[in-house]
Amino acid sequence: MKKTTYDKYPEVTVPGYDQHACRGWDAIIAELRPRMAEKTKTVLVIDCYPGVRLGELEQALQAEFTTARWINAETARRDEQALHALLARNLTDDRVFGVLSCHQLPEFFEPTALADLQKQVETAPEALVIVCGPGATLVHPGDVLVYADLPRWEIQMRMRSGELGNWGAGNYNEDILRRYKRAFFIEWRVFDRHKTPLLKRADYLLDTTVANAPAMVSGEALRAGLELLTRRPFRVVPFFDPGVWGGQWMKQQFDLDPMKPNYAWCFDCVPEENSLLMRFGDVRIEIPSLDLVLLHPRALLGEKVHARFGAEFPIRFDFLDTIGGQNLSFQVHPLTEYIQQQFGMHYTQDESYYILDSEPGAVVYLGVRSGTEPQAMFNDLRQAARGEKAFDDASFVNQIPARKHDHFLIPAGTVHCSGAGTMVLEISATPYIFTFKLWDWGRLGLDGLPRPVHLDHGEQVIDWQRDTEWVHEHLVNRIDVLAEGDGWREERTGLHEREFIETRRHWFTGPVTHHTDGGVNVLNLVEGAEARVESPNDAFEPFVVHYAETFIIPASVGEYRITPWGKGVGQQLATVKAWVRG
Structure with a gap:
């Protein structure tokens, strides 16, 4: 297969700010040092997104600013047991699904301990006080404010490696699905609310994506770069991930790491997960692309879309590669009222499969076969979930030939999956993880654990009217x-x-x-x-x-x-x- 010129690291150059960015700890310290001498007493605040390597940051700065009073904001955080009690309703006992959090960051801190840190800053005799850590601005707003950020995809990589647990939990060895669930439903929501006003006033943005290779840009330049992006086309940085069903098309077409067994997903436009690369002179800064959505939702999304969705990017494009791979999990997405009532999400994952490429004989599984009895199908699915038999998909589900440039529409409530031998461009709404697996063809995950299925959820949301005739009339190649x-x-x-x-x-x-x-x-x-x-x-x-x-x-x-x-x-x-x- 011929390789393309697909750009895996798209970036945008921000003109006029070449001297506003630096990289490496020595250059960062050299930039900050003059700011420390502007007042008799200076409070440098470095607030952080959870997942930032605080040890690296502290080691670099403490070695240079040896006479500073150093205050770690996390010492005022509630203990793990108190946090678990606070979050229990949102965490749930489910391995995958929680309830979206409406918590505010101050709830995660012990008020007396926080007040004590605030008093320490006020009374410290040192000329320089450095307050660092997630929530540092709760201690002091900062005479100089640095916000240390990193993309969610990098956080997930640190979780998978065992380096990172959830914030305040220390659960480094817990099931990765449970750690991701806690981050998705709680931590990222809370910290996005916290960081949005900080990005609007921060003196500097500290890019901590790559270990021991920090980069920093002035807040002025950062905000100019984000504003520029609202007035021109751009791409976010795609990321690729193997999976139990993954294929070989993307590996060859996009010149990916040949040592990986396969690639199942590419998130090519998922701004909550992807990052943005912005170049200031010879320095490249990587930030979460969500920062653009949070700071400029109206210019980016438009008035009507912003009014409907707020500061959320509602459209997702991603790739699903099963060429040389296996069937996706057989699944269904929740109806709107179900996702609202059960998980606190205000819209659901409607989607479609656009076939970029396919092998001969490839199919898409879509809708139930006419005459299917719901109880008979779920009896069969439950037997399959118990390992007693394989799900009899041929008796219950339509298999529709999938050819290049076909387009299959998948409104929520429709059972579906792409079969082996397809390269899918998935166009969907963006609630992210609300997929109810019904059958996973008896596979284990890459972690060696059984892939979770959610038959009780799925049974509540399937639209049984989407049978063979209805699917062909309404969902297949409506051109x-x-x-x-x-x-x-x-x-x-x-x-x-x-x-x-x-x-x-x-x-x-x-x-x-x-x-x-x-x-x-x-x-x-x-x-x-x-x-x-x-x-x-x-x-x-x-x-x-x-x-x-x-x-x-x-x-x-x-x-x-x-x-x-x-x-x-x-x-x-x-x-x-x-x-x-x-």
């Missing part, structure tokens, strides 16, 4: 030609009326004009080698995309044009575009 011009054709490919995402496919050999119409657009180049995104009035620099790359057009961009470019000239190209329906 309507909407418009044609010189060298282009626009097609509507879905999604179902129950889903809030609209999609369009454009085939083109010449320029195609698009408009955000006041809402964020997400696109993928699903056919052709290369294209260029241009502004008709030069509002942003031309942006080149390659085959299978997902890119984001902020709502504030307005009109833009996509045209064949480079190796794409002379080819027939195609994009799939998604946005939130008005």
